[in-house]
Amino acid sequence: MEQWTAERAGTIRVIGTGVMGRGIAQLAAAGGLTVELADLNPEAVTDAVAHIGAMYGRLVDKGRMSVVEADAARSRLRPIADPLGPADGCDLVIEAVREDLETKRELFAAVEKVCGQGTVLASNTSSLPITAIGSALEDPSRLAGLHFFNPVPLMRLVEVIPGARTAGWLTEQLMALVRRLGHEPVLAPDTPGFLVNHAGRGLVTEALQILSEGAAEPVDVDRIARDVLGLKMGPCELLDLTGLDVSHAVMESVWTGFYGEPRFRPSRIGRARVDAGLFGRKSGEGFYVYVDGVKQEPPEVTAPDAQPRPVWIHDRDPEARDALTALLSGAGVEVEDGDEPSGRAVVLVTPVGESVVDMVGFRGLPAERTLGVDPLGGFASRLTLTVHPGLSPEAGRAALAALLSTGRPVSVVRDAPATVAQRLLASIVNVGCGIAEQRLARPEDIDLAVRLGLGYPRGPLEWGDQVGAGQVFDILAGLQDATGDPRYRPSRWLAERATLGLPLTASGTAPADLVARS
Secondary structure: OOOOOOOOOOEEEEEOOOHHHHHHHHHHHHOOOEEEEEOOOHHHHHHHHHHHHHHHHHHHHOOOOOHHHHHHHHHOEEEOOOOOOOEOOOOEEEEOOOOOHHHHHHHHHHHHHHEOOOOEEEEOOOOOOHHHHHOOOOOHHHEEEEEEOOOOOOOOEEEEEEOOOOOHHHHHHHHHHHHHOOOEEEEOOOOOOOOHHHHOHHHHHHHHHHHHOOOOOHHHHHHHHHHOOOOOOOHHHHHHHHOHHHHHHHHHHHHHHOOOOHHHOOOHHHHHHHHOOOOEHHHOEOOOEEEOOEEEOOOOOOOOOOOOOOEEEOOOOHHHHHHHHHHHHHOOOOEOOOOOOOOOOEEEEOOOOOOHHHHHHHHOOOHHHEEEEOOOOOOOOOEEEEEOOOOOHHHHHHHHHHHHOOOOOEEEEEOOOOOHHHHHHHHHHHHHHHHHHOOOOOHHHHHHHHHHHHOOOOOHHHHHHHHOHHHHHHHHHHHHHHHOOHHHOOOHHHHHHHHHOOOOOOOOOOHHHOOOOO
């Protein structure tokens, strides 16, 4: 096919006037491209043009666009009656129709017949293989994925996905075009979930695993994810927002696409809740109940009626011990100094990648008055108290009252081989490392895609570096050893870098660095 450059691209056609099609057209017209907007329903095209024009008006009102710029952008919107009308003058055709493989294949096969040799074809699919879509074309080298995120004007990330037969030059030009429109492109593999949805499996699948074990309630998982890990939304409220019917289908698709990879294993909870119609906001009930669209969240834990008792903190991690001692002492809690706890003291341990029960057994601590406090996050904004079956309720209430006296909210969860925050973080990092290990994307692209596409405070690899690759490895190894579940096996990327002291964000030396190829 003929080659074009992003700099000279002037006209594109967007087929499909739903939320994504409208957003792509709005962005492209504002970025200086002439946009032919098409749909099988002519009324939908008229509505879309009016909607986009109104959006430009809002941007003018907010001072983010001048009147002249808005008028110019509106003038570049051109409704057309037939999506399959002659497209010789189009540099690019983007489809944004429903997520169905046969629908997209049929559409592109028809579009190819009305395009010039130099017209590039792009699918905005969020999950369907680009190679499979392109197999319907006479010239699959002209097709690539161009996956925008909703809402398109605000979500700066765009995944550029070459299929197995996509022309080599095309990927770079599409990335340049995305930059021209003011967005950030990332090269993504044509594998299940591409890059963002693949990386996003770490959080939600582990959250559902935690729920399936009865280790924590949805609200506690969400609060810990927000307050300890710094996520904008917890995994359960995120699933409620996207709709569990949609999210569970993606989980099953990614898991199947990677031939049963245990790290991506969906949850029985997800399937049961989908069957029950508990989709989330759209159905009025999911992990939360919604009244007039507003999430009904249970109140925070309040201080129990408990007799004050001194606290003794185990010194497994001196830094965590000192930080917790300072926090409790500052709240007026008596913290014992000795090498052993007194007979009345509540014992607090700070486990990483092991359970309180294991620490009790290995270190000879009094089980009936020993609890865990997660050290991840440095006790800064929320405390997580872990409870095992052998604990005395009276000692547990005394510990809870002591922690609440610090002014920090406290989540009370069941003891497990690792705490909720540790499990979520280790899963996020390990999935990101798995992507890097398979060379599906560059480390910097993995982190960029997760920050922009998922809104995490850090990418998984840089997050692992901040916490420490060795500590993440220990959490996963402890979980795998305790449960025997292969979902927790540390990726080689993580294991090698933890052993060698290399950053997770560095590719390191590869065979290609030693071998000269002509």
